[in-house]
Amino acid sequence: MSSRTDxxxxxxxxxxxxxxxxxxxxxxxxxxxxxxxxxVGKSFRMFDEGRRRxxxxxxxxxxxxxxxxxPDVEAILSRFEVIPPIAEHHAGKNYQVIDLAALxxxxxxxxxxxxxxxDNPPGSRNPQRWQDVEELLDRGISVITAxxxxxxxxxxxxxxxxxxxxxxxSLPEAFLAEADEIEIVDAxxxxxxxxxxxxxxxxxxxxxxxxxxxxxxxxDVVDYQLQxxxxxxxxxxxxxxxxxxxxxxxxxxxxxxxxxxxxxNALRFHGALLVAxxxxxxxxxQDQARLESHLALARELGAExxxxxxxxxxxxxxxxxxxxxxxxxxxxxxxxxxxxGLGRNPVDRLIDAAxxxxxxxxxxxxxx
Amino acid sequence: MSPTPRGKLKIYLGYAAGVGKxxxxxxxxxxxxxxxxxxxxxxxxxxxxxxxxxxTEGLEIVPRRFLSYGGSQxxxxxxxxxxxxxxxxxxxxxxxxxxxxxxENVKRWQDVHVLLDAGIDVLTTMNVQHLESLNDQVWHVxxxxxxxxxxxxxxxxxDEVIFVDLTPRALRNRLERGVVYAPxxxxxxxxxxFTEANLTALREMGMRHTAHEVEEKLWAVPAADESADEAxxxxxxxxxxxxxRERILICLTGRPSSANLIRRGKxxxxxxxxxxxxxxVAADLNGRDAVERHLSFARxxxxxxxxxxxHDIPLAITEFARARGVTQIFMGRSVPPAWWNPFSETVVQRxxxxxxxxxxxxxxxxxx
Numbered sequence: 001m002s003s004r005t006d007x008x009x010x011x012x013x014x015x016x017x018x019x020x021x022x023x024x025x026x027x028x029x030x031x032x033x034x035x036x037x038x039x040v041g042k043s044f045r046m047f048d049e050g051r052r053r054x055x056x057x058x059x060x061x062x063x064x065x066x067x068x069x070x071p072d073v074e075a076i077l078s079r080f081e082v083i084p085p086i087a088e089h090h091a092g093k094n095y096q097v098i099d100l101a102a103l104x105x106x107x108x109x110x111x112x113x114x115x116x117x118x119d120n121p122p123g124s125r126n127p128q129r130w131q132d133v134e135e136l137l138d139r140g141i142s143v144i145t146a147x148x149x150x151x152x153x154x155x156x157x158x159x160x161x162x163x164x165x166x167x168x169x170s171l172p173e174a175f176l177a178e179a180d181e182i183e184i185v186d187a188x189x190x191x192x193x194x195x196x197x198x199x200x201x202x203x204x205x206x207x208x209x210x211x212x213x214x215x216x217x218x219x220d221v222v223d224y225q226l227q228x229x230x231x232x233x234x235x236x237x238x239x240x241x242x243x244x245x246x247x248x249x250x251x252x253x254x255x256x257x258x259x260x261x262x263x264x265n266a267l268r269f270h271g272a273l274l275v276a277x278x279x280x281x282x283x284x285x286q287d288q289a290r291l292e293s294h295l296a297l298a299r300e301l302g303a304e305x306x307x308x309x310x311x312x313x314x315x316x317x318x319x320x321x322x323x324x325x326x327x328x329x330x331x332x333x334x335x336x337x338x339x340x341g342l343g344r345n346p347v348d349r350l351i352d353a354a355x356x357x358x359x360x361x362x363x364x365x366x367x368x
Numbered sequence: 369m370s371p372t373p374r375g376k377l378k379i380y381l382g383y384a385a386g387v388g389k390x391x392x393x394x395x396x397x398x399x400x401x402x403x404x405x406x407x408x409x410x411x412x413x414x415x416x417x418x419x420x421x422x423x424t425e426g427l428e429i430v431p432r433r434f435l436s437y438g439g440s441q442x443x444x445x446x447x448x449x450x451x452x453x454x455x456x457x458x459x460x461x462x463x464x465x466x467x468x469x470x471x472e473n474v475k476r477w478q479d480v481h482v483l484l485d486a487g488i489d490v491l492t493t494m495n496v497q498h499l500e501s502l503n504d505q506v507w508h509v510x511x512x513x514x515x516x517x518x519x520x521x522x523x524x525x526x527d528e529v530i531f532v533d534l535t536p537r538a539l540r541n542r543l544e545r546g547v548v549y550a551p552x553x554x555x556x557x558x559x560x561x562f563t564e565a566n567l568t569a570l571r572e573m574g575m576r577h578t579a580h581e582v583e584e585k586l587w588a589v590p591a592a593d594e595s596a597d598e599a600x601x602x603x604x605x606x607x608x609x610x611x612x613r614e615r616i617l618i619c620l621t622g623r624p625s626s627a628n629l630i631r632r633g634k635x636x637x638x639x640x641x642x643x644x645x646x647x648x649v650a651a652d653l654n655g656r657d658a659v660e661r662h663l664s665f666a667r668x669x670x671x672x673x674x675x676x677x678x679h680d681i682p683l684a685i686t687e688f689a690r691a692r693g694v695t696q697i698f699m700g701r702s703v704p705p706a707w708w709n710p711f712s713e714t715v716v717q718r719x720x721x722x723x724x725x726x727x728x729x730x731x732x733x734x735x736x
Contacts, residue, residue, distance in 0.1 A: 031535070181535040184575065188378075188528045205586065212582040215531065219575035226568040235565065239509045241572035261727075268639045270576055327732075333724050348717060351701060351730050358632070360696075360729040361720060 017232055024180075028142035030133070031181040032116070035148050036214035037207055040187045042146035043069075043114050047076045049144055050112045054079070059109035063098050063136075063143075064129075066114045080112070090121035097124060098132045103141065110142045117151030119169045130171040146185075149214040152176065162209045173217070177224045184218040186211070216270055239356075240325040243271030246357075247303070248317055250277065251287035253332035255294035258362050262330050263301040271327075275303040276320060278313050314349045321357055328358045372487035376527040377480065379463065380493045383574040384567060385415075386548035387534040389493040390461055394423035396491060397459050401427060410458040410483070410490075411445035411476075417547065427459070435468050442468040447479045450488070457489040464498035464516040477522050494518060496574035500669060501635035504628045505573070508734045510566045520638060521670050524584060531578040536567035580639070587641070614642035617694040618671065619685055619719075621648065622655025625700045625733050626662045632731045633698040634669050642696075647674045647688055649681045682718035689726060696727040 031049075035042040043066060054060045062082040069077065083103055085096040097120050103111060118129040126132050133143050150159050153170040160166045176182055189207035223242055230237050247262040249255040259275070266273035275298040277291065298305050310316035321329060331347065351359055378396075382389040390413070400407050409429040414421050430453055433446040444467055450458055460483070465476040473479050480490050497506040500517045507513045523529065534542075543554040543562060618633035620626045630646065637644035646666040648659050663673045678684035689697055702714030713721070720728055 181537055183535055183538075184531060184533045186531040186533065186578065188530055190528075208582050208586050212579045212586070215575050215579035215582065218533075219572050219579065222568060222572040222575060226565065226572060229565060229568060233565075237565070239505070239569070241505075241509070241569040242576065265640070268641075270579060328729075333720065333728075347720070351716065354730070354732060355735055356732055358729050358731050360727055362727055363725050 021232075026140060028110075028137040028140050029181070030137055030142070030179040031144045031183070032176055032179045033144075033146040033183050033185050034176070034214055034218055035146065035185045036210040037189075037202070038148065040185050042148075042185045044073050044076075045183070045185050046112060046114060046144055046146045047073055047080075050110065051076050051079065053110055061103075061106065061108040061111055062114075063103055063111045064096065064113045064115060064118075081108075088121050090123075093121070095119070095121045097121070098129060100125065100132055100135060103136060104139060107139070108141060110144060111136055113143055113145040116145045116147040117167070117169050117171050128169070128171065130175050134175075147171070147176075149210060149217055152217060155213060155217060158213055159210065162206050162213070176217075177221050179221075182218060182221050184215060186215065219270070236323075237325065240327070243269035243328065244274065244324060244326050245269075245271060245328045245330065246274045246276055246317075246321055246324065246326040247298070247330040248276050248332075249291070249294050249298070250332070251283065251291040251294075253294075254362060254364055256297060258330045258332065259294070259297055259301055259303070261362070262303070265328070273301065273303040274306060274324060274326070276306045276308050276317065278308045278310070278316055314346050314353065317350065318353050321354075326357045328360060329354070330360050330362060333361045333364050372485075375484040375487050375489040377484055377525070378489075378491045378528045378530070379523060379526045380491070380532050381529050381574060381578060382493070382495050382532045382534075383497070383570040384495060384539060384562065386539055386542050387532055389495075389532045390417075391420050391423060392530070392532050393459060393461070393491050393493055394420065394427075397427060397457070398423065400457060405457055406455045407457040407459065408450065408453060408455040410447075410450045410460045411462070412459060413461045415548075416550075419547075428455075430458075435470060437468045437470055444468060444471055445476065445479055447472070447482050450483060451486055454486070455488060457491065458483055460490050460492045463492040463494040464518045466516050475518075477518050494523075495570075496577050497570060499523060499577065501631050501638070502573060502577075503631055504734060506570070508736060509569045510561060511736055512561055519669050520634070523581065524638070526581075529578055529581040531574055533571070533575075536564050536571065539567060540564070614640050614695045615693055616640075616642050616644050616696045616698060617685075617689050617692070618644065618646040618666070618698045619648075619700075620646050620659070620662045620666065621700065622658035622662070623700065623703075624658075626658075627665060628733070629698060629700045629731050630662065630666050630669065630671065633729075634666075634671055636698075636729075644671045645674065645692065645694070646671045647676060647685065649676045649678050649684045651679050651681055681715055682722055685719055686722040689723065694726065696729060697723060698729045698731060700731055701733055 033042045033046050050060045050062070060080065062077065062080045064085050065077065065082070083099055083106060085098050088095040088097055096118065098113065113129070113133060116130055116133065120127055120129060120132070126135070133145060136143050149155055150167050151170050152173050154173040156166055156170060189204045189211060223240070226241065243266070245262050245266050247258045249258065262273050265271070275295070277295070283291065295305055306320065308316040308320055317329065329350070331350065333347070347361065380389040380393045397407055407427065409424060409427050411432065412424060412429070430446060430449050432443040433449070435442045435444055445460065460476065460480055463477050463480065467473060467476060467479070473482070480492060483490050496502065497514045498516055498518050499520055501520045503514055503517055540558060540562065542548050543558055546554060548554060549557060616633055616637045618630055620630060634644055646663070648663060650659070663675070666673050674688070676684045676688060685697065697719065699716055699719065702716040716730060
């Protein structure tokens, strides 16, 4: 049996993809270098890539440079044509705004923008720089840029928990997810220590936590890209690079144990937590209430809750698990002893059918 | 007299040949040399890559040793010569390499341990697919069974793991330009292993694994404000190990799928920071050799192994699990019952029936 099967998308989905592809072909390509702290070498990597592209004959210009420039970056920079950003002053603050008009006129093949997460002053064409970058892309100009995890909006709560600080300016994670390419610039924290310009000592533990955050963000973006690639090529893969845990609950199961364990496992593996229940008609009021409370807990733990339809519990779970690339299914031990029954126990049937995922059986605790 | 402090190990982790691991390592070596550190190349695999070879300029190389095997000459790292030279830092490419038979150590990582024991710091390179615990997943995704593996604990013990990133698109460009392999080999590689889907999945695994290594090291250094078990567990707030340590028991047999079972059980145990034991119940002498192989494989992965005598396998497993405070039993799927006795119970079914108070995981048996 092959682990890949053809998946036929519906016509609307096909149309959406064709349009997306067309749009993408007209658009410039976006490449983002992601780092976890300043000085990990993002800018150097970005300019170095620009240098290599220029040597291969591409038309590369620089659209923005960050404040302090290291000597190795400066050596590369001197070889580029620079279209400097416009310095603006507004309400006591200094701004550097990309000169879109000049860039549109010059219309290079590739534009290097160091520092993606800048705000533009009020009254600008776009409030934020990443939106300027969108416009460059829309006009067919490719952009290579660099950003720190601190500036990704969806990660700012976690960053604040680590550093106690929150950057005022940010960009949405979706902008990174939609990038054609994202590359993580990883370096051990010890390489950064002693490199601060203001003489303060960065805390190695904090740096390590930010580093983990950046690596996981990059992994999530790559996972999204993998899924997009597989979908757009009509490949229904039964594998993934991530642990995905499915907790199957019934009104009578010891759902709290399974959900907490599922939550903990998903966090440890940095994987996904899904919860499924099978719709049953004519559930007794008492059971319905128990099910509702299980589902409430599931949502509280951040699980993605799915209601499965279908006549057969086992078939529904197997089908859903394959579709969702599940790697572990959590299930309660079945309450009764069916040794002498004629029908096969659902747990046994699942075990027989499960080639692609582990099955973890949980003890049934009475009175829960 | 105090013993020599052990050398530090730094691993440059990539996800495929050609992402630039060796280049990054040599770049670091050049910086160390410029800083006056006594550094030598213990082993370097040029693969005919010009930019990489240029990076070795000025670095002292300890000559390789020659070994004959099966009428052919092989070159290996000369560990003794490096020990005699006793530099502060040694560069050792290809950590996962298997030495030619007749060498003192089977694996290069064991040679590296000899250097570390002598107080020499080592910089080395490997790919994520060389990790033992990912072997089955990598095979499932790519169809390639990686033979040169490194036990996970060897990587966990490294002082630093750095992810060397490159986008799959850039890597495939490199292949097309003949930077990585000769044109013929490059074309074959791009059609087989180096497909965009494979590379993307491997890259995601590499990012997630590096994040895991960063997190493991965070746990090793407890934070000042040790939070309670129920505290929100999120990256950026690394979770402390749970109050009650989990203990995983792997039930191994002589069946070939036991290797997969061992890897999977150990991987889950590592991520959950659980103890890991393996047990085999010797009901008869069938398949003794295969069982011995699996037991010694488990010991290489640092799993405590036990062999029990007994005719009632499920009972022996369950009693052992209770006596040892096991919280989770890992089993492979049982051989289906014989046609003449379709309602007889399998070992899995009987363990499930005996151990309703424990978590039992039946590990997937993936097929491609």
